[in-house]
Each structure stands twice: as structure tokens, then as C-alpha cells.
Amino acid sequence: MGTNANTQPSNDHLATPARLTGAEIVWATLVGEGVTDVFGYPGGAILPVYDALRKFPIHHTLVRHEQGASHMADGYARASGKVGVAIATSGPGATNLVTGIATAMLDSIPIVCITGNVSSKVLGTDAFQEVDITGITLPVTKHNFLINRTEDIAPAIRYAFQIAKSARPGPVLVDITKDAQQGTAIFDFEAAKPRPVRPHPMRKIEDSGLEQAAELIRHAKRPVILAGHGIIESGAEEQVRTLAERAQIPVALTLLGLGAFPASHPLNLGMMGMHGEAWVNHAIQEADLLIACGMRFDDRVTGTIATYATKAKKIHIEVDPAEIDKNIKVDIPLMGDLREVLEQLLPRIPSRDGAAWLKTIDSIKGDAAVRDIKNLPDSGHLYAAHVIHDIWRITGGNAIVVTDVGQHQMWEAQYYHHEQPRTLITSGGLGTMGFALPAAIGAKFACPDKEVWVVAGDGGFQMTSSELSTIAQEGIKINIAIINNGYLGMVRQWQEFFYERNYESTPLVSPDFVKLADAHGIKGRAVRTRAEVASAVEEARSAPGTFLLNFMVEKEESVYPMIPVGNALHEMIRRPGKDPLVESPDDK
Amino acid sequence: MLHTFVAYVEDRPGVLTRVASLFRRLNINIVSLTVGRSERAGLSRMTMVADASAEAGHRIRASLFKLENVVDVDDVGQTPAVTRELALIKVAAPPSERSYIFELVEVFRARIVDLAPESLMIEITGVESKIEGLIQMLNETDGRVLEICRSGKLTMRRGQHTSRVLRAMETGEAELPVADIEARENFEDGTAVEPE
Numbered sequence: 138m139g140t141n142a143n144t145q146p147s148n149d150h151l152a153t154p155a156r157l158t159g160a161e162i163v164w165a166t167l168v169g170e171g172v173t174d175v176f177g178y179p180g181g182a183i184l185p186v187y188d189a190l191r192k193f194p195i196h197h198t199l200v201r202h203e204q205g206a207s208h209m210a211d212g213y214a215r216a217s218g219k220v221g222v223a224i225a226t227s228g229p230g231a232t233n234l235v236t237g238i239a240t241a242m243l244d245s246i247p248i249v250c251i252t253g254n255v256s257s258k259v260l261g262t263d264a265f266q267e268v269d270i271t272g273i274t275l276p277v278t279k280h281n282f283l284i285n286r287t288e289d290i291a292p293a294i295r296y297a298f299q300i301a302k303s304a305r306p307g308p309v310l311v312d313i314t315k316d317a318q319q320g321t322a323i324f325d326f327e328a329a330k331p332r333p334v335r336p337h338p339m340r341k342i343e344d345s346g347l348e349q350a351a352e353l354i355r356h357a358k359r360p361v362i363l364a365g366h367g368i369i370e371s372g373a374e375e376q377v378r379t380l381a382e383r384a385q386i387p388v389a390l391t392l393l394g395l396g397a398f399p400a401s402h403p404l405n406l407g408m409m410g411m412h413g414e415a416w417v418n419h420a421i422q423e424a425d426l427l428i429a430c431g432m433r434f435d436d437r438v439t440g441t442i443a444t445y446a447t448k449a450k451k452i453h454i455e456v457d458p459a460e461i462d463k464n465i466k467v468d469i470p471l472m473g474d475l476r477e478v479l480e481q482l483l484p485r486i487p488s489r490d491g492a493a494w495l496k497t498i499d500s501i502k503g504d505a506a507v508r509d510i511k512n513l514p515d516s517g518h519l520y521a522a523h524v525i526h527d528i529w530r531i532t533g534g535n536a537i538v539v540t541d542v543g544q545h546q547m548w549e550a551q552y553y554h555h556e557q558p559r560t561l562i563t564s565g566g567l568g569t570m571g572f573a574l575p576a577a578i579g580a581k582f583a584c585p586d587k588e589v590w591v592v593a594g595d596g597g598f599q600m601t602s603s604e605l606s607t608i609a610q611e612g613i614k615i616n617i618a619i620i621n622n623g624y625l626g627m628v629r630q631w632q633e634f635f636y637e638r639n640y641e642s643t644p645l646v647s648p649d650f651v652k653l654a655d656a657h658g659i660k661g662r663a664v665r666t667r668a669e670v671a672s673a674v675e676e677a678r679s680a681p682g683t684f685l686l687n688f689m690v691e692k693e694e695s696v697y698p699m700i701p702v703g704n705a706l707h708e709m710i711r712r713p714g715k716d717p718l719v720e721s722p723d724d725k
Numbered sequence: 726m727l728h729t730f731v732a733y734v735e736d737r738p739g740v741l742t743r744v745a746s747l748f749r750r751l752n753i754n755i756v757s758l759t760v761g762r763s764e765r766a767g768l769s770r771m772t773m774v775a776d777a778s779a780e781a782g783h784r785i786r787a788s789l790f791k792l793e794n795v796v797d798v799d800d801v802g803q804t805p806a807v808t809r810e811l812a813l814i815k816v817a818a819p820p821s822e823r824s825y826i827f828e829l830v831e832v833f834r835a836r837i838v839d840l841a842p843e844s845l846m847i848e849i850t851g852v853e854s855k856i857e858g859l860i861q862m863l864n865e866t867d868g869r870v871l872e873i874c875r876s877g878k879l880t881m882r883r884g885q886h887t888s889r890v891l892r893a894m895e896t897g898e899a900e901l902p903v904a905d906i907e908a909r910e911n912f913e914d915g916t917a918v919e920p921e
Contacts, residue, residue: 272742275743458787459787461787
């Protein structure tokens, strides 16, 4: 239960090869890889591993559902930049990890999941709690291992860490049979080191590519930098900023790129795509050059591909060659690590006067402020936008915010302005409801001194709310904001716009979340009016332990702007105001 | 459009499944897949024919390289290459039909490999159109063809070496750092490698 009685210093194991059990080798290898925290749930097939834990200086957090463990490892990795680790038993324990593994796969997050399996003698016989987890996770892992010999454990785990972290990061699963855990072998940490990473043979930067890219940048009249998650994974924030400032190029961000470029920077346009602000998407559609940095032209970002940025040439700096030309055909692919590529590109980029284009974009912003819900008259209704805005203001924009999936996620992206990388933790690619609470727990373990907020909808929160017990058991402090509108909000919005308000299976009866928190020994408060928001946020922050705020917001509010599937990036539905509902530059 | 890839993959359990799973994930149909030993110890040679858009070739090759067990991938494309399949065809052959079938076999340069009172078995290798041609001729009489067993396609480039890496090794000019090539060699028997 998390007690770490060190009966043997682990450094001994690293310095001198020794004969250990497979279970001990698991922990010794993790210690050698720098792991300090793991998240998991024991069971029969992983019991030997759990039995050996007390000899090693690693903190184990007991979860309430293995999905929580996988999201915790994920949130830990996103907040820290280290590899997150989740541990589960065979059969149902392993299958419960799959959603979290897929979440990490689609957002390229480095996690290693270690599962126990039945003894190799009965593998393949439908034994008790046996499941072919390596087969099941083939499409959602970068790679996986089935280990049935004790001597293979250390090399596999070390190799798993290398795969998880290298090039485009992602999840790796290591499945270890029970007899392998129970056997013994000589553990030699250094000898278990994997061969050097094989660079992807198609990934190389030609001088001509850099020169062509530089040429395009020098002569562009309306360039835009598209900033994505790759900037954060590559640690290229400074290089992107230098490029933007020196060449005076505005920067649009993907959801996962938020924080990669400071929100308050004058060149920051904000988030692009399906729920991005109108002027950002208009700018992209009018651009003559797009410089895509660590982003993959996801369908949420492009709208209809045939009409995406047709006037623009495209430079794509991307570490994964398989992403080049996958969705959007680009003119100059630069396949390499983003920071390394920019280091080579920057010397060729002179200062540039971008004033004219920046002024044009400013004028496009135009009446957007009028439509912004923050600026609508306070009719006493409580809107999620108010809540997020107040949280942003009161935290000074310095908290780590972990969102769930849905309308609140989009409002968070629109109203919490992230200045630093690794301060917004959100499931973008898979859009996994239930992500927020466990991921926030992982983030808190990664950054114990930082303020961590959960922003979740009533739907998503219920999916993994049992992890409130994990919080109670671990005694950590997280501030929880539930945006409670009594609906599966985003689905309801689609039903409103595209299914003639047929709210099939979207009205949601939820528990009283404050009472639910109280049942876990966690304090909380309901908030119903605009006027109470700030004081409630302050109360949560200053409470010594975890505090839950149940914001009862406007029931049928929609996220604007919105680009319906099948529309071009500039054909967005805008908030009803003085102007007609659907707008494109051709109106007026 | 049909794309033909030749890949060298590590000869270990599960590699075939990984490749098949990749194509499922990319939602690309595998028309033909053969795998067998290659000239290099520990490496199997896989020939895949996939039905995908013209632009998909780059993505398929790039995705295959991302698999840990894949060592090299060649997109044969339209380059000069020898492509062969093998088929075993069992036909109903009452004595009255025999000589006609023998003539067909002669014309198609195939072989009779089994003879039974009422049937015989034909073995034929060649390009797909040749095999299709024989089957079409045999099918002209209903009920004549009893069983067909076809292998997938095998492909090998004419003249130059298929693998860029192997070619680099032969000429001694490494396109990859030498340590990587040595490392790949050592990995085949599962041992770890000293760092360079």
C-alpha cells in the first residue's frame, strides 16, 4: 500500500549484476530508468511483481479502475515530459488499460504499461484471466512485448522505454508471464541496454529542402505558423518563437499545441480549427504560406480537405514520415526532429516586415469581441465561459488545467490562456471522456508543487469518478470544477444543429456531485450564479485538500464558432448576434 | 492501384501479425502477402501487394518502417522486376479429356504433378496473367476445375540489389552509420549490443 520499506538500496542492483527474481528485475529496471511513480492495480497474474515492490524506492498509487491507471500514467507523462508507467494484472486488468493506451497513442504520449499474464505453460488455453493483450493492443501501441523468460524482462523494459520516448513518442506494453516473474536471472542493467535507436530511413533533411523553405518564407506576403504538439514534445518552443519574432509571422495553434507559444504574445492568433476563433481560420484560408510545426493536419483543424488553405504553399516540419501528405499534400516536407530542423533553418531566415498582413488579420478580428459570450450582458445566467475565465484570472494563468472531453473542453481552450507548455492536459486525438480526473492525479504526482485543476463535464466526470477514492487515499490536493449542464453537451449541440434538436439519449441525470465528493471525504460546493464564481474558486484554492465545485451552468449553450463536418474552414457557424447565422467571407 | 512492397523483417514470432494489423489500421486491402526465408540469417523476406491510392505508397512504406521488426522496405513500383506466382490446379480428367489437357499444359509450359484415374494435378509458375490464362482455358468446361491453390506474388528487382542497405554494405559505402548496420546484425540473435 505504498509503503516503501527499503530493505535493500536499489543502487546496488544497478552497479553490480546480481541474481534477482523476475519480479525484482521489473522494479530494478524501472528504478534504473528513473521511474519514481507508478499507477496500478494488483491481481493474481501480477502478484509476484507487487510482492517485490517494497524493496524499491518507487511510489505506487492504487487506482480504482485500470483505465484510471493508464490515464494517470498519461497525465504524468504530459505534465513532466517523462515516461509514465501503469501496472495491471492479466485478463480484465489488461483490457481495462486499452482505452488509456489508445488515448496515449493518438496524442503521441510516452507511457509504458506492464501487465502480468498467466504462466507460459498455460498460455493459449483460455486460462483464468488470460487474454491476448499483445494481440489486442497491436494497433494502439508503438510496439509491445510478450515476455516468458526471466532473462528477457530487463532488456524488454529498457527497450520499451526507448521506444516510448524516441522520435514520435507513444505507448508501449510489456506483458510478462507469471512464471517469468517468479524465475530468477542475472540482472545487469547496463547489459540490458537496447541497441541504439534506428533512425527512420525516410527521415533526413536535405540542404535543398531547407533552402527552398527559407526562400518561401523570405518571399511570403501572408504567412502563418501552424503550431502543434510536436513543439512541446521536441522542446522547440524557443526556436518557434525566434522564427515568429524574427520573420514577424503570426502563430495559430492546435488544441494540443496550446501553451507551446505564449497566449499573450502579440503574434499569437489562438486556436484554429472546428472550434477555433473565426479570425484564425480566415487567416489560414487567406494565407499564401503555412509553416506547419509538429502538427498533423487533423480533420478537426482542416475542415474539408479539398478547400483547405488552397492559396497557400505548405512547409511541413514533422518527425514522423508517415504523416507527410497523409491528409494534406504539402510542398516542402522537412522530415526530422522539429528543434533540430529549426536550428538548421533559422540561420537562413532574415528579419522580415510582416506589418501589412498582421494589420489585415487585426481587421478580420473585427466584431468577434461583440459575439464573445464574456462580453454579453450579464443576464444572471451562469455560462461555462464565465467560469473558465474566472479560473484563468484568479490562477494568474499559471495552473495546470486538465480537461475532460466535450463543450467544456472547447470553452477551456477558448477562455483559459496558456502561456507555458505542459499546462493544458487534454485528450485531443481520441477524445476520451473520463480522462480528466485520473490524468489530473497523474499530473499532480508529476508536479506536486503546482496548482492542478480538473475541468470536466457532468458526463465525463461520472465515467471515472471512482478515482475520487484514489485522491482520498493518497491525500493529494486537486481543484475540481464540474461544468454541469445536465446534458452530454457536445452531442446535444450536434443534435441541435444537425438532427433538428432530437435530443436522443443526451439528457443526463447525475448524482449530486457535492454529496458524492463528501462520500469520499472530499469537500465541495455548488455554484449557481455568476456572482458566486470568483469566491467559490478562491475557496477551492485555499482549502487545504481537494475541493470540488459543481457549477450549474446554462443547459443549452453551444460552442461557437463551429465548423460543421463537410464545411470548409471558413464556413463556420457563428454565435447568433447582429449577423446571420452562417457566415463566410462572401457574405455582405 | 496496386503497390508491391518487398520488406526484410526479423524472423521472430508475431511479425506477420504486426504487418497484417498495420494494414488493417490503415484500412488498406492486402491483395497478396508471402513470406519466407531470405539470403540473410534471421531475416525473412515479405512480398506484399496492396490495393491503395497512388499517393498511398509513401505512407505505407513510412508506416512499415515504424514497426520495430521491419528492417528494410522497398517499393518496387514500376521498376523492372521479375514477378512470379505458383498455382496448383486439380482438374477432373476422364480419359476422353486427357489429351486436351495435356496440350494446354504443354502450351502454358506447366507440369502435371499428379495423375489419378479421374483427375490430374497441374503445377504452373509464371506471371499472374499466364496463370489466369490457363485457369480461364480450363474453366471453359463447367466442372472441370476441382481445386485451385495459389501462392502470393514473389518479386525481385532485375539487376540491382533490392535492399538499399544491403547494397550499401556490399559497396562498403554506408548510407547509414556503420554502427547501425552492425547493431542490426547483432540484434537478430537477441543479444544486446555494446554502444558505439
